[in-house]
Amino acid sequence: WRVRIALAMKKIKYKQVPVHLLNNGGEQHSDQYKSMNLMEQVPTLLIDDITLTQSLAILEYLEESRPDVRPLLPGDPKLRFKVKQLSEIINAGIQPLQNLSFILDIEPEMKLKWGHDHIYKGFIAIENLLRDVAGKYCVGDEITFADILLVPQVYNATRFKVNMDDFPMIKRINEVLSEVEEFKVAHYSRQPHTPEELRPISE
Numbered sequence: 001w002r003v004r005i006a007l008a009m010k011k012i013k014y015k016q017v018p019v020h021l022l023n024n025g026g027e028q029h030s031d032q033y034k035s036m037n038l039m040e041q042v043p044t045l046l047i048d049d050i051t052l053t054q055s056l057a058i059l060e061y062l063e064e065s066r067p068d069v070r071p072l073l074p075g076d077p078k079l080r081f082k083v084k085q086l087s088e089i090i091n092a093g094i095q096p097l098q099n100l101s102f103i104l105d106i107e108p109e110m111k112l113k114w115g116h117d118h119i120y121k122g123f124i125a126i127e128n129l130l131r132d133v134a135g136k137y138c139v140g141d142e143i144t145f146a147d148i149l150l151v152p153q154v155y156n157a158t159r160f161k162v163n164m165d166d167f168p169m170i171k172r173i174n175e176v177l178s179e180v181e182e183f184k185v186a187h188y189s190r191q192p193h194t195p196e197e198l199r200p201i202s203e
Contacts, residue, residue, distance in 0.1 A: 001151075001152040001155075001187075001188055002043075002056075002059065002149055002152060003043045003045055003055050003058050003059070003150050004090035004185075004187040005148045005151070005182055006059050006062050006063075006072065006148055007062070007143065007186075008182035008183075008185055008186050009069075009070045009072060009143065009148075009182050010062050010066050010069045010070060010072075010105035011069055011070070012044055012047070012062070012066075014045075014047075015100065015143070017192070018193035028041060028042060036053075036064050037051075037053045038085035041053070041054075043055055043058065044135060045058050045133070048065065055091075056088075056091050056145070056149075059072065059145055059148065062203045063145075070143075071142075072143065072144050072145055072148070073144060073145060074142070074144065076139065079133070079139055079140065082129070082133045082139050082146075083138070083139050083144040083145050083146045084145070085129065086126060086129060086130075086133075086138055086146035086149075086150075087145045087146050087149050089122055089125055089126055089129075090122065090126070090146075090149040090150065090153050091149060093122050093125075094118060094119055094121075094123075094153060095153060095156075097114075097115075097118040098114070098118055098119060098156060098160060101198075102141060103115060104199060112161060113160075115156075115160035116160040116162055119156065119157045119162050120162055120166075121161055123157065123162065123166075123167050123170060124167075126150075126167075126170060127167045127168075127169050127170055130169040130170065130173070131169065133187075134169055134188075136173075137173055137176070137177065138150060138173055138177060143177070143180070147173070147177055150170065150173065150174060150177070151174055151177050151178070151183055151189075154170065154174045155170055155188065159167070
């Protein structure tokens with residue numbers, strides 16, 4: 001999802017090959033997929049004759065290889081740090097703890113609470129940081145890595161029953177980003193492999 005947003009922002013056309021994380025024990029564990037991604041995780045991006053894995057590293061590559069197309073990092077080093085700080089809170093501090101590979105090992109009756117509590121803790125930190133740096137988006141008035149990571153994480157927060165009214169800054173920014181075309185086309189509900197029941201009613 002993060003990479004789809006970045007590809008849309010950078011105006012890069014691509015072809016998707018869905019990898020179902022539950023079918024047959026998880027298609028990401030197949031020998032064919034493992035030959036491209038040794039961690040057996042999604043996403044994997046084949047571009048510029050190389051194979052890229054790990055979404056934040058992929059975003060870095062797309063930014064560095066195409067810096068003049070819709071820049072996603074500020075030029076100011078202090079603001080750039082703020083973007084990366086927010087991004088890493090999500091990427092390293094929240095997302096792994098509620099990711100499928102981790103949640104599968106949690107007792108069924110504890111899954112919801114586990115995911116909820118770790119997302120909530122991370123959102124407290126993000127909400128406080130946004131008070132000092134947010135403009136229209138997470139850091140100022142331009143879309144950055146932080147925004148790209150935020151939207152999918154808010155989607156997961158709702159799955160784990162996090163009350164977004166407790167985080168007005170995050171909620172506002174997410175609502176603004178949800179109206180940006182590049183975020184719309186990258187949304188999980190609009191992908192070719194999305195189950196019909198999860199697609200927007202208007203489609």
